[in-house]
Amino acid sequence: MFGQLSVMMFVRLGALLMLGLLAGCARGLPPVDHGPVLTLSSEPDSFVMDQRRMQLDPESAYSAFQLLDTGRDAFTVRAALIEAASHRIDAQYYIWNDDASGRYLAGRLVAAADRGVQVRLLLDDINVAGKESLFAVMEAHPNIAIRIFNPSPSRSGVGRWLSFITDFDRINRRMHNKTFVVDGQVGIAGGRNIGDEYFDEDPQLNFRDRDVMVLGPLAAGMTDNFEAYWHNRWAYPLGQLYKLPESAKALDNLSRLSRQTTEPQAFKAALPQSRGSAEQLLETWFATMVQADGELVFDPPPEDPEAPANAPRATARALYGLIESARSDVLIESAYLILAETQLEGLDNLNNETLSVTAFTNSLATNDLVPNHSGYARWRRDMLEQGITLHELRPDAPACKRWITNHEACDQGMVSLHSKAVVFDRETLFIGSFNVNLRSIYLNGETALIIRSPQLARTVAEDIDDALKPENSWRVVLGSDGRIAWKSGDQEWHREPEVGFWRRAASRMLSWLPIEKYL
Numbered sequence: 001m002f003g004q005l006s007v008m009m010f011v012r013l014g015a016l017l018m019l020g021l022l023a024g025c026a027r028g029l030p031p032v033d034h035g036p037v038l039t040l041s042s043e044p045d046s047f048v049m050d051q052r053r054m055q056l057d058p059e060s061a062y063s064a065f066q067l068l069d070t071g072r073d074a075f076t077v078r079a080a081l082i083e084a085a086s087h088r089i090d091a092q093y094y095i096w097n098d099d100a101s102g103r104y105l106a107g108r109l110v111a112a113a114d115r116g117v118q119v120r121l122l123l124d125d126i127n128v129a130g131k132e133s134l135f136a137v138m139e140a141h142p143n144i145a146i147r148i149f150n151p152s153p154s155r156s157g158v159g160r161w162l163s164f165i166t167d168f169d170r171i172n173r174r175m176h177n178k179t180f181v182v183d184g185q186v187g188i189a190g191g192r193n194i195g196d197e198y199f200d201e202d203p204q205l206n207f208r209d210r211d212v213m214v215l216g217p218l219a220a221g222m223t224d225n226f227e228a229y230w231h232n233r234w235a236y237p238l239g240q241l242y243k244l245p246e247s248a249k250a251l252d253n254l255s256r257l258s259r260q261t262t263e264p265q266a267f268k269a270a271l272p273q274s275r276g277s278a279e280q281l282l283e284t285w286f287a288t289m290v291q292a293d294g295e296l297v298f299d300p301p302p303e304d305p306e307a308p309a310n311a312p313r314a315t316a317r318a319l320y321g322l323i324e325s326a327r328s329d330v331l332i333e334s335a336y337l338i339l340a341e342t343q344l345e346g347l348d349n350l351n352n353e354t355l356s357v358t359a360f361t362n363s364l365a366t367n368d369l370v371p372n373h374s375g376y377a378r379w380r381r382d383m384l385e386q387g388i389t390l391h392e393l394r395p396d397a398p399a400c401k402r403w404i405t406n407h408e409a410c411d412q413g414m415v416s417l418h419s420k421a422v423v424f425d426r427e428t429l430f431i432g433s434f435n436v437n438l439r440s441i442y443l444n445g446e447t448a449l450i451i452r453s454p455q456l457a458r459t460v461a462e463d464i465d466d467a468l469k470p471e472n473s474w475r476v477v478l479g480s481d482g483r484i485a486w487k488s489g490d491q492e493w494h495r496e497p498e499v500g501f502w503r504r505a506a507s508r509m510l511s512w513l514p515i516e517k518y519l
Helices: 002-026 047-055 071-084 100-114 132-139 157-166 217-230 247-260 275-287 314-325 341-348 370-386 407-412 438-443 454-467 501-511
Strands: 063-068 088-093 118-124 144-149 179-182 186-190 205-208 211-215 235-237 290-298 329-334 356-362 389-393 414-417 420-424 428-432 447-452 473-478 484-488 491-493
Touching: 047 071, 047 186, 047 211, 047 275, 063 071, 063 217, 063 275, 063 454, 071 100, 071 179, 071 186, 071 275, 088 100, 088 217, 100 118, 100 132, 100 144, 100 247, 118 132, 118 217, 132 144, 132 247, 179 217, 186 217, 186 428, 186 447, 205 407, 211 217, 211 447, 217 290, 217 447, 290 314, 290 454, 314 341, 314 420, 314 428, 314 438, 314 447, 329 454, 341 370, 356 370, 356 414, 370 389, 370 473, 370 484, 370 501, 389 414, 420 454, 428 454
Parallel strands: 088 118, 118 144, 205 414, 329 356, 356 389
Antiparallel strands: 063 211, 063 290, 088 179, 144 235, 179 186, 186 211, 290 447, 329 420, 389 473, 420 428, 428 447, 473 484, 484 491
């Protein structure tokens, strides 16, 4: 017996020592010293600078805004901005896929760099694995620099997954911000990542999402957002994480990537084929922009990513302030929705009995991430008891053909909600990368625009109103028997509609775990 115990203790001790060694390896990446931060000089003349002078009063602090409500528009405008760039492109994304649209935009960035544009690409590490070869090709260009935010020291295999366990607090601090800025004068912020499913180009799954294009002073705020992460000591040059190809091979790969974008494309979107056509397209967009008072709020990267994340971040505090000042109604559109005890108590303490709060989110049938739905399901009853009106997207919503310009995908695949917007009193719009959930409140870096424009606020509100119609969403209610029910017209369900047993079972089991902060 004693001998068996000794062997067991030895095995356990060995396992603990090995885990400790592996943990030490996982924490082996020292922070980067990027050297002194250089102040950016004012941008010289460019096409977008000329457009700013034409469209905006130089004495006004207002910016101009335009919603990019379809993936096709979002793809086309990004492509046009790359073609029109004269000096600098700064792109910051949580996900950049190595698919048709991701490679096309990467190739056009290379073409822009060929004509002297300085390109900086900043990516969160969580989704880089498997796509690093695309970024290694781009990094070989002398006018392109790529950095990866908060990387795992192990780049593949078991070690990469082990770091999620041994370095849990740091790894959970993600850069979810999404901005795209050209020549310091025009930018795009919103919910979209870079990939086919965000641009109405996927044959099966497409996301209903929103971006805002901004011309004028707030584009400088997006640049500040970018610079804060670019110079952060947890943003690593790509070459420190991956072995880059040899010079001759790198140049060949660069030439091939750029050349592929000039060949006939199979995209649904009609992308600009020249600088002239890009500028002509953008002139049309700029001429219809709405001028308004606005504010950009972003969460700076944490000084210590391993420190406890128990306080709401800057974007969350801005959202709280808008809720506190709301008079009549708050309309929430959020792909992933979790309001837990602290947030629900905050609503209780508003002392505004006339305030109506309505939220539109994914159903289990449309959510691309079952764990994220489980966190919502864990708090769904509490949100209903608080008095929040909840609607969940139907997978057969006819509105798909209004949101997604690839109508065949609506017929053959599915639509999932990915947009993040909140409308206050139909006068003020809060829009960006911020999901109304605990991860965005406490952990992620997020970027949000606060636009005080009744015109834009009403546009988004009316679109959400349409999504709340019975044919597009189920209303979730508490029945007289205390059970949760899903209603659409005269129909009623008493378990999550349009999903099979195993998906419901997985969501139910995960909802028992107190992990909603990390979803």
